[in-house]
Amino acid sequence: MKRGGIILISSWNPRRFKPEIENPNAEREGGRETEGEEMATFVRRDFGDGTYTVAFGDDDIHATLTDSGDVVDDWLDEILRIHRRRLNYLVVGLDVEWRPFGRFSEPNPVSLLQICVGRRCLIFQILRADYVPESLFDFVADDRFTFVGVGIDNDVTKLRDQYGLEVEDAVDLRHLAADKMGKPELRSTGLQGLVSEVMDVWLEKPHHVRVSAWDAPRLSKPQLMYACVDAFASFEVGRRLYAGDY
Numbered sequence: 001m002k003r004g005g006i007i008l009i010s011s012w013n014p015r016r017f018k019p020e021i022e023n024p025n026a027e028r029e030g031g032r033e034t035e036g037e038e039m040a041t042f043v044r045r046d047f048g049d050g051t052y053t054v055a056f057g058d059d060d061i062h063a064t065l066t067d068s069g070d071v072v073d074d075w076l077d078e079i080l081r082i083h084r085r086r087l088n089y090l091v092v093g094l095d096v097e098w099r100p101f102g103r104f105s106e107p108n109p110v111s112l113l114q115i116c117v118g119r120r121c122l123i124f125q126i127l128r129a130d131y132v133p134e135s136l137f138d139f140v141a142d143d144r145f146t147f148v149g150v151g152i153d154n155d156v157t158k159l160r161d162q163y164g165l166e167v168e169d170a171v172d173l174r175h176l177a178a179d180k181m182g183k184p185e186l187r188s189t190g191l192q193g194l195v196s197e198v199m200d201v202w203l204e205k206p207h208h209v210r211v212s213a214w215d216a217p218r219l220s221k222p223q224l225m226y227a228c229v230d231a232f233a234s235f236e237v238g239r240r241l242y243a244g245d246y
Contacts, residue, residue, distance in 0.1 A: 041204060041225050054228045057201060059119060059236075063228040065219065067125035073133040075122050083117070091242060092117050093235025094147040094167070096155045097214040097227060109162050110155075111214040114231035115139075121228045127215055132163060143168040148238030150174055150191045173237050180241045191233060198237045198246045203229065 044060060045053040050071070052063045064075050083090060093116035099108040111127040126132065140147070140159075145168075149155060152170045159165040173194055178186040186197065195203040209226045219227070240246050 041229055043221050043225060052224060052228075054121075054225055056229050056232060059232070061116075061119050061121050061228055061232050063121045063123060063224065065123045065125070065224060067128040067130065069129055069131040069133040072122065072124055072129075073135045075120075076133075076135045076139050079117050079120060082120075090117065090145045091235060091238045092145055092147045093121075093231045093233070093238065094149045094152060094155065094170070095227070095231045095234055096158060098158075099213055099215045100211045108215070110158050112219075112227055113159070114227050116228075116231035116235040118235070119232070121231050123219075123224065123227050123231075125219075126163065128217065132165070137165060140165050140167045145169060146171055146238070146242075148173050148176070149234045150194065171238070173234060173241070176238065176241050180244075181246065191230065191237075194237050195233050198240050199233075203233055205230075 041054070041056050043052055044055045047053075050065050052065065054061045054063050064071065066072065066075075093114070095114040096110045097112040097114070098110045101108050109127055111125065113122075113124045113126045115122045115124070124136075139145070147156075147167050147170045149170070150173050152172050156167040156170045159167060173191070174187050174189060177189075177194055177198060178184050181197070183197075186194065189197070192203050192205055195201060205226070206222070209222045212220070212223055214223065216223075
């Protein structure tokens with residue numbers, strides 16, 4: 001069901017839908033690396049249809065890059081089917097990207113929404129989308145799912161204010177890690193620090209990619225890898241923290 005086109009700025013709140021979905025945590029993620037090891041990241045395979053295999057150390061992440069609401073709908077349907085008989089709660093890595101703006105200019109809208117469950121990552125060019133599917137509103141509003149990320153409150157606010165997407169249950173990984181690991185100093189760290197602390201590996205976050213044009217019609221391979229691995233790392237850190245695997 002379409003909402004009649006993409007919404008850039010919105011003050012309304014969408015209806016809450018509660019589909020009958022069993023939720024859960026994941027296909028098995030890759031093992032722990034040796035302490036301080038840098039994870040090699042590269043595109044292992046480009047299938048030519050907007051899907052890729054992105055390697056992050058020993059993990060192969062199945063990435064879908066799209067501006068199509070229909071593709072998002074299909075991706076979410078697959079995620080819900082895969083996890084339908086697993087655990088009671090689904091942990092979801094969530095991140096957003098937007099084009100950097102100058103000191104005195106207005107903030108730019110979110111260009112990219114990344115969602116990761118297990119080794120499957122959706123990279124949705126939401127700013128350029130033909131429409132935002134109803135299934136995405138349903139997915140983020142389901143209170144059985146826990147969305148995790150660093151600085152996620154800011155991301156959730158942007159998604160709500162700009163697209164009407166209401167993320168029901170969002171948890172900042174910094175606070176989760178500080179509480180679970182008994183290390184209050186982690187409340188002020190970033191994703192790199194959390195990945196190092198929880199996964200014992202180093203996550204590369206090149207500055208020139210971080211501040212690149214995320215609203216471009218076609219993302220570069222470095223942008224694809226950055227967006228994919230950020231969402232996967234958020235998911236994996238969250239999964240490990242909830243499982244006590246750190």
